Structure formats: C-alpha cells, structure tokens
Amino acid sequence: MDDFTYHAPATVAEALALRAEGGGAARYLAGGSDLLLAMQRAEPPVARVIDLKGIAALREIRVAADGGVALGAAVTMAAIERHAHLLAHYPALVAAAAAVGGPPIRNRATVGGNVCNASPAADTSPVLLALGARAVIAGGGGERELPLAELWSGPGRLTLLDGELLTAVRLPALPPRTGCGFQRLTRAAMDIALVSAAAVCTLDRGDRITAAACALGAVAPTVLAVAGLGAALAGSRADAGTLARVEHLAAAAARPIDDHRASAAYRREMAGVMARRAMAEACDRARATSGGAA
Amino acid sequence: MKIPLRVTVNGVPREDLVEARTSLLTYLREQCDLTGAKRACEEGECGCCSVLLDGTQVTACLVFAIEAQGRHVTTVEGLSEPQLLNALQQAFAENGASQCGFCIPGMLMSATTLLERNGSPSEAEIRRAISGNLCRCTGYDRIVAAIGAAAAQRRNAKG
Ligand SMILES: Cc1cc2nc3c(=O)[nH]c(=O)nc-3n(C[C@H](O)[C@H](O)[C@H](O)COP(=O)(O)OP(=O)(O)OC[C@H]3O[C@@H](n4cnc5c(N)ncnc54)[C@H](O)[C@@H]3O)c2cc1C
Ligand code: FES
Ligand code: FES
Numbered sequence: 001m002d003d004f005t006y007h008a009p010a011t012v013a014e015a016l017a018l019r020a021e022g023g024g025a026a027r028y029l030a031g032g033s034d035l036l037l038a039m040q041r042a043e044p045p046v047a048r049v050i051d052l053k054g055i056a057a058l059r060e061i062r063v064a065a066d067g068g069v070a071l072g073a074a075v076t077m078a079a080i081e082r083h084a085h086l087l088a089h090y091p092a093l094v095a096a097a098a099a100v101g102g103p104p105i106r107n108r109a110t111v112g113g114n115v116c117n118a119s120p121a122a123d124t125s126p127v128l129l130a131l132g133a134r135a136v137i138a139g140g141g142g143e144r145e146l147p148l149a150e151l152w153s154g155p156g157r158l159t160l161l162d163g164e165l166l167t168a169v170r171l172p173a174l175p176p177r178t179g180c181g182f183q184r185l186t187r188a189a190m191d192i193a194l195v196s197a198a199a200v201c202t203l204d205r206g207d208r209i210t211a212a213a214c215a216l217g218a219v220a221p222t223v224l225a226v227a228g229l230g231a232a233l234a235g236s237r238a239d240a241g242t243l244a245r246v247e248h249l250a251a252a253a254a255r256p257i258d259d260h261r262a263s264a265a266y267r268r269e270m271a272g273v274m275a276r277r278a279m280a281e282a283c284d285r286a287r288a289t290s291g292g293a294a
Numbered sequence: 295m296k297i298p299l300r301v302t303v304n305g306v307p308r309e310d311l312v313e314a315r316t317s318l319l320t321y322l323r324e325q326c327d328l329t330g331a332k333r334a335c336e337e338g339e340c341g342c343c344s345v346l347l348d349g350t351q352v353t354a355c356l357v358f359a360i361e362a363q364g365r366h367v368t369t370v371e372g373l374s375e376p377q378l379l380n381a382l383q384q385a386f387a388e389n390g391a392s393q394c395g396f397c398i399p400g401m402l403m404s405a406t407t408l409l410e411r412n413g414s415p416s417e418a419e420i421r422r423a424i425s426g427n428l429c430r431c432t433g434y435d436r437i438v439a440a441i442g443a444a445a446a447q448r449r450n451a452k453g
Contacts, residue, residue, distance in 0.1 A: 003295060006314040006360050033338055036317075036356045051361065078350075102426015103404060104344055104351045190339065190425060 004047055008054045012138050012167060015050050019163045020140065022048035028165060029053075030074050031108035033101070034117040058112070058167060061086070068173035070136070073112025073166045077124075078103075080111065090131070090171060091285065092180035092198055092278070096123040099184055099193070112166045115148070118156050119192075121218040125152075126198035127182050129215035129225055133171050139164035152222040175211070178202040179285025181278035184217075185270050193218050194262045197250060197274035199282040201238065207287070209233045214246060214279060219254035219271045226253040226275065238283040243276045250275030301362045303328070304372030312359045318352075319343045321359035322369060330370035330399045341427035342396060344403035345369045351407045353426075370399035373406060381451075382406065382444040389440035393431035400427045405441045415445055 006029075009015040019026050025047035029035055039046045052058050058074035063085050071080070080086055080097035087094050100109050100123050114122045115135070125148075133148045139161055146159075148169070153159050160166070174180075184196040196217035202210045212233045214226040229249050236242040251272030256264040296311040303326055310325050319336075322328045322345065332342035336355040343354040346368040347361075374380040379387065382405055392398045401424055408415055408423035415423065420441045421434070429437065 002313055002315060004313070004315045005295060006297070006358055008363075032356050032358070037337055049358075053361075101338065102341060103407065103423060104341060104353045104426050105338055107350050107352055108356065 004049075006049050006051065008051045010054055010056075012055060012057065012165060015052060015055065015165060016138060016140065016163060018048070018050045019165070022050070024162075026050060028116075030110040030113040030116075031076065031105075032113075033105050033109045034113055034119075052112070052165075064173065066173040069171040071111050071169045071171065073116075073168055074110045075112075077101075077106035077109045077111070077114075080124075081106065089174060090127075090180060092182035092200075092282070093124060093127045093131070093171075095182045096127045096184075096196075096198070099123045099182075102190055111169055115151065115169060116158060116160075116166055118152050118154070118158055118222065120155055120220060120222055120224075121192045121196070122223065123184065123193060123196060123217070125223040126196055126215040126217040127180065128169055128171070129223055130198040130200045130213045131171050131174075131180060132200075132213065133169050135166055136168040136170055137164050138167045143167070145170070149225055154221050174200075175202050177204070177286050177289055178211075179282040179287070179289060181281025181285065183274040183278040183281070185274055195219055195256075195267050195270040195274050197271065197278040199246070199275060199278035201233075201279060201282045201286055203238055203283065203286045207238055209236050209238055209242065209283075212279070212282075214250055214275050216250060216254055216271050216275065219256040219267050221255075224253060224255070226250050238286075243280055243283075246279045247272035247276035297360055299360060299363060301359075301364070302366045304368060314358065314360055316359045317355055318345070318347075318357040318359045318362055318367070319354035321362075322354060322367070328369050328371050332396055332399060334396070339428065340397070341400040341404065341424075344400040344427070346403060346407070351403055370402050373402060381447055382409065382441075385444035385447065386437070386440045389436050389443055391432065391436040391440035397427055397429040397431075401429070401437055405444065408441070409445055409448065413445060413449060415441070417442065 007018050029049040029051045052074045058072040060072045062070040077097040077100045114124045135151045180200045182198045184193045199214045201212040216224045254268045254271040256267035258264045299312045334340045334342040338353045338356045345354045404424045
C-alpha cells in the first residue's frame with residue numbers, strides 16, 4: 001500500500017507542525033519543479049509533501065515604505081516578472097526570474113524553491129546575493145533572519161535546521177543612484193546557466209563608485225559573492241578600467257569545475273566576462289535612476 | 295492512500311479517487327481518458343503535457359493531481375467542440391504547422407495563453423511563448439507562422 005500523503009496547510013504554523021510530524025521523509029513543496037524530479041531518487045523515499053502554495057502570506061510581494069521588498073517564499077517567477085515595483089527598481093531580479101525554464105515552469109517555480117534547492121546555477125540566487133538579501137526563516141523556535149550567503153553550505157545543501165521553513169527573502173531598499181545587472185551564459189532557451197553573474201553598484205554625483213557587489217553562479221559549489229570587490233572599487237570611476245578590474249576579480253574568485261557542459265578554464269574566463277557585463281549594466285542603470293540626479 | 299478529488303475538467307465537474315502521488319498528467323490520461331496532453335519527458339522539459347490550471351499554463355507531469363482540488367483544468371480537448379477546430383487549431387492546420395503532432399497539444403496551450411494576453415505578438419514574443427515546448431519535427435517556423443496568422447485573423451475579426 002502506498003502511504004504517501006499530500007498536505008495543504010493554510011498557515012506557516014500548520015506547515016511546521018506537519019513537517020515535524022513527518023520527520024526526515026517529509027518535504028516542503030512549492031512549485032515542485034525541482035522536488036518532483038528529486039523525489040524519484042530520494043533515499044529514504046519521500047513519504048509526505050507539504051504544499052506551501054496555500055499559505056497566503058508566502059505568496060505576497062510586500063513593498064516597504066522605504067522601497068525595500070519582502071518576497072514571500074512561494075512567489076512565482078511569473079509573479080516577479082509582472083511586478084511593477086520589481087521591474088522599476090530590481091530589473092536584474094526580473095531578468096533572472098524571466099530566464100528560468102519556459103513559461104509553464106515560471107508559472108510554478110518559486111523564489112523560495114530556487115533558493116532552497118541550493119543549486120549553484122540557480123538563476124535568482126546571484127542577484128539576491130549581490131543585492132544583500134536576507135533569508136527570513138520560521139522554525140520550532142520562532143523566526144530568525146540571516147544573510148542569504150549563510151543559508152547555503154554546498155550544492156543542494158542548506159544550513160536550515162531540520163524542519164525549518166524559508167518564509168521570505170528580504171531585499172534591502174536601494175540607495176539613490178543604485179543599479180543592478182544580471183548576465184547569463186547558455187546555449188539555448190531552457191538551458192541551465194553555464195555561468196551567471198549579478199552586480200549592484202551605487203554611484204555618487206561625480207560617477208564614482210561608493211558601493212559595489214558582484215555574485216557568480218555555476219562557478220563554485222554554491223552561488224558565490226566576489227569577496228573584496230566593494231572595497232577594491234570604492235572611489236573608482238565607473239569606466240572601462242574599473243570594469244576590467246571587475247572582470248579580473250570575478251575570474252580570480254571563481255572556483256569552477258570541468259563537466260560535460262563546459263571546461264573549468266572556459267567557465268573561469270566567462271565568469272569574468274559575465275561579471276564585467278553585469279557591472280556595466282548596473283552602472284548604466286545607476287546613472288539612469290532619478291534618485292539624487294547629478 | 296486514495297483521496298477524493300473534485301475538479302472541473304474542460305467545464306465538466308468530476309469527482310474521483312486518486313492516489314496522493316498521482317500526477318495531474320496521469321490522472322487526466324488514465325482516469326479522465328483525455329489523452330491530448332502527452333506523456334514524454336516527465337521532467338518539465340518538453341511542454342507536451344501542458345494544460346491550464348485555473349487558466350495558468352502548467353506542465354501536468356510536474357503537478358500532483360490533488361493540487362487541482364476545487365479548481366478548473368483545461369486540456370487541448372477543451373479548446374474546441376468535439377470534432378471541430380477552433381481558429382487557432384485551424385491556423386495550425388492551414389500553415390502546415392503539425393507533422394507527427396505529438397508536440398501540438400502543448401504548443402496550442404502555449405499559444406492560447408499568449409494570445410489571451412497579447413493580441414499582436416511579435417515573432418520574438420511568439421518564440422518566447424513556445425520556448426518551453428520542444429518539437430522534433432517542424433523546426434518551429436511553421437508553428438510560429440501559424441500562431442502569427444491566428445493572431446492576425448483574430449484582430450481582423452474584431453475589425
Ligand atoms: C524544465 C526545467 C527548467 C528549469 N530551468 C531552470 C533555470 O533556467 N534556472 C533555474 O534557476 N532553475 C531552473 N529549473 C529549476 C527549478 O525550476 C527552480 O529551481 C525553481 O525555482 C524551484 O522552485 P520550486 O518552487 O519549483 O521548488 P520545489 O521543487 O517545490 O522545491 C525545491 C526544494 O526546495 C525546498 N523548498 C521549497 N520551498 C521551501 C521553503 N519555503 N522553505 C524550505 N524549503 C523549501 C523543497 O523541499 C525542495 O527540496 C528548471 C526546472 C525544470 C523542471
Ligand atoms: S512530459 Fe511534462 S514536460 Fe515533458
Ligand atoms: S510535430 Fe512532431 S514533435 Fe512537433
């Protein structure tokens with residue numbers, strides 16, 4: 001007899017209780033676009049799925065008064081693509097969401113699932129990391145928050161404690177004259193990124209960089225922030241020389257492997273190129289923002 | 295464990311018992327005898343199993359049947375009256391857009407979704423709308439042409 005069960009809780013508290021009761025054979029289900037494939041080889045077999053889509057709070061995109069955003073974990077890529085505030089202020093996140101799979105996948109795939117699947121190639125993750133996003137986590141002991149980078153411990157591995165649930169991803173408000181960019185290398189539609197990069201930068205009125213960050217996808221066991229990049233660029237003009245430094249720093253930070261899709265050397269070189277292009281895009285957008293116009 | 299499922303499929307309310315594990319695709323094909331949605335990759339890659347769930351396109355192989363509880367499902371069989379083709383399907387036929395036909399139900403669901411939102415899609419928009427559908431026969435050009443023709447025809451009909 002098949003004792004596999006499906007549950008559709010209406011609240012986070014119910015979801016946590018169902019997960020605790022189900023133990024190691026229980027999984028949270030969002031869009032299922034990773035989980036349903038993973039279930040085919042899961043050991044021990046998955047015996048219970050807890051569908052998060054019926055929890056209204058997890059499907060909300062809340063814009064704070066300062067312009068920061070809390071993305072509910074079960075917000076779909078399609079919802080991100082259509083959201084006016086995200087389009088206006090976080091266009092790199094919209095571009096990353098729009099790059100996930102084809103339309104039917106984007107109607108199901110959620111940002112929480114993308115982050116919690118912990119693939120180094122997950123498209124929204126580099127953007128969220130570069131933006132300085134934080135993970136809001138619910139568990140038996142209440143709610144806690146941590147920087148997104150501290151959520152991933154390896155490919156497919158999270159630092160979440162058993163049964164904990166990601167409820168939201170919090171994007172900080174962006175200072176005036178801040179832009180973001182996302183670049184991704186693939187062969188064709190529906191392909192997972194060979195390399196991806198996201199960049200964020202803030203410019204002063206003289207076009208000098210006051211803050212910058214860059215994150216890389218598919219070149220390390222987890223999505224990776226380029227360490228020291230902000231300090232290295234601070235005070236520099238957003239020009240070709242600075243962009244060349246971004247390329248160099250990103251290529252040096254990458255820790256890629258050879259696989260059937262690309263060689264490590266190619267991935268390293270392309271990590272630099274994608275990072276440079278993402279930063280160029282971020283700088284252009286920073287100049288184009290109205291906030292504190294020169 | 296079998297669970298009662300109440301769902302409206304192509305406008306017809308149904309009540310069935312399903313295993314929790316059963317996919318929406320298996321339910322539609324094996325319990326509803328609707329074989330328009332095709333079973334191919336079962337990994338979300340090919341789009342052959344596309345259906346509309348409350349009007350939103352999904353790949354039915356990656357959805358549990360039980361997720362359709364209380365909701366509306368539309369399959370390719372629900373796009374037109376039996377034995378008749380709607381204007382979009384007619385445009386596929388007239389443009390030679392179908393060869394073996396296996397991908398066509400999924401293509402029609404993608405095209406239906408596109409045309410509901412966008413009455414005059416560009417070629418790039420059409421190609422993006424079907425980017426989740428694989429076709430091993432046609433090379434896509436005639437499918438793109440058929441969708442463009444259906445959109446044009448709809449605009450003309452509206453005057
Ligand atoms: C055909 C196809 C193409 C794809 N293309 C891309 C692509 O181009 N780019 C890309 O990045 N991804 C791609 N993916 C992978 C997948 O669609 C994304 O990673 C998606 O965002 C996963 O979200 P989901 O809601 O479907 O997650 P699910 O499959 O529901 O969940 C994924 C994992 O996260 C856990 N989980 C989900 N939500 C939570 C939560 N709130 N708290 C704790 N744990 C949670 C689940 O238990 C599961 O282990 C593709 C998948 C398919 C099938
Ligand atoms: S069978 Fe569902 S997408 Fe291929
Ligand atoms: S017509 Fe044969 S797969 Fe498309």
